[in-house]
Amino acid sequence: xxxxxxxxxxxxxxxxxxxxxxxxxxxxxxxxxxxxxxxxxxxxxxxxxxxxxxxxxxxxxxxxxxxxxxxxxxxxxxxxxxxxxxxxxxxxxxxxxxxxxxxxxxxxxxxxxxxxxxxxxxxxxxxxxxxxxxxxxxxxxxxxxxxxxxxxxxxxxxxxxxxxxxxxx
Amino acid sequence: xxxxxxxxxxxxxxxxxxxxxxxxxxxxxxxxxxxxxxxxxxxxxxxxxxxxxxxxxxxxxxxxxxxxxxxxxxxxxxxxxxxxxxxxxxxxxxxxxxxxxxxxxxxxxxxxxxxxxxxxxxxxxxxxxxxxxxxxxxxxxxxxxxxxxxxxxxxxxxxxxxxxxxxxx
Numbered sequence: 660x661x662x663x664x665x666x667x668x669x670x671x672x673x674x675x676x677x678x679x680x681x682x683x684x685x686x687x688x689x690x691x692x693x694x695x696x697x698x699x700x701x702x703x704x705x706x707x708x709x710x711x712x713x714x715x716x717x718x719x720x721x722x723x724x725x726x727x728x729x730x731x732x733x734x735x736x737x738x739x740x741x742x743x744x745x746x747x748x749x750x751x752x753x754x755x756x757x758x759x760x761x762x763x764x765x766x767x768x769x770x771x772x773x774x775x776x777x778x779x780x781x782x783x784x785x786x787x788x789x790x791x792x793x794x795x796x797x798x799x800x801x802x803x804x805x806x807x808x809x810x811x812x813x814x815x816x817x818x819x820x821x822x823x824x825x826x827x828x
Numbered sequence: 829x830x831x832x833x834x835x836x837x838x839x840x841x842x843x844x845x846x847x848x849x850x851x852x853x854x855x856x857x858x859x860x861x862x863x864x865x866x867x868x869x870x871x872x873x874x875x876x877x878x879x880x881x882x883x884x885x886x887x888x889x890x891x892x893x894x895x896x897x898x899x900x901x902x903x904x905x906x907x908x909x910x911x912x913x914x915x916x917x918x919x920x921x922x923x924x925x926x927x928x929x930x931x932x933x934x935x936x937x938x939x940x941x942x943x944x945x946x947x948x949x950x951x952x953x954x955x956x957x958x959x960x961x962x963x964x965x966x967x968x969x970x971x972x973x974x975x976x977x978x979x980x981x982x983x984x985x986x987x988x989x990x991x992x993x994x995x996x997x
């Protein structure tokens with residue numbers, strides 16, 4: 660891969676821009692070697708426990724959930740605008756039903772500091788190790804958020820991932 | 829105040845820089861009008877529930893905790909390096925014992941979109957409304973984080989605050 664290590668703060672703008680414009684690709688690889696990825700439109704970046712951390716939310720019903728639970732790590736891959744079709748596909752199909760990577764002939768490479776795959780076509784990649792996880796609590800969430808996003812329940816698990824490496828080209 | 833509204837992404841770099849260099853000032857004003865502030869060195873910024881959100885952590889033992897619980901809002905004020913003495917004071921003293929603002933003769937102004945005070949001397953201010961809160965779960969936290977930061981328990985409450993306004997000069 661031709662990406663080089665950068666500071667996580669250097670690529671925040673591009674990351675947030677794509678987060679709000681189709682989404683980012685969250686990938687995780689099980690200890691067995693199996694990988695899956697999904698599209699996320701939500702996440703935060705900063706410092707917690709004196710380390711760079713990325714907070715991402717995954718519903719327990721999602722196939723990716725069991726990959727992160729198994730591996731304790733994930734990568735967040737920032738796509739280019741011309742990957743929009745693949746990003747949309749990953750956000751509307753489950754890895755239980757279809758091999759997302761094979762369908763679009765997407766090349767991947769294991770992370771440099773984690774075993775989870777990274778998406779070669781993505782210019783920015785964050786490699787994260789789960790340092791903490793808790794859950795969205797229905798009773799503590801604003802009512803309009805519950806009705807907008809949780810009409811069927813399935814409240815998110817919140818993963819706090821230490822950013823152990825950030826890479827960009 | 830001579831601060832003007834900016835995009836929250838425009839001031840991320842300065843915010844993270846000060847977060848890791850002495851800390852930011854987290855303030856909240858109760859419905860009764862009483863205010864308190866504390867120093868935070870941890871927090872994340874991004875998008876959750878399709879809104880700009882800032883995630884901050886407050887230990888239940890902290891005096892500021894009861895202010896945020898009462899008001900459901902807070903401001904995050906990014907100090908200048910020359911405010912280091914005040915920032916350190918706010919991080920090592922409790923508002924239960926001393927009036928931090930009066931001691932340093934610090935001027936404040938209510939937020940534009942929240943009632944909580946903002947610190948006039950701070951060039952960047954985020955105004956936030958709590959959209960969700962949950963807690964750090966001891967059993968789900970890496971062991972070395974527990975021993976480094978929670979030897980006395982007092983696990984943080986996690987506040988997810990919608991950024992309803994960002995202002996900078």
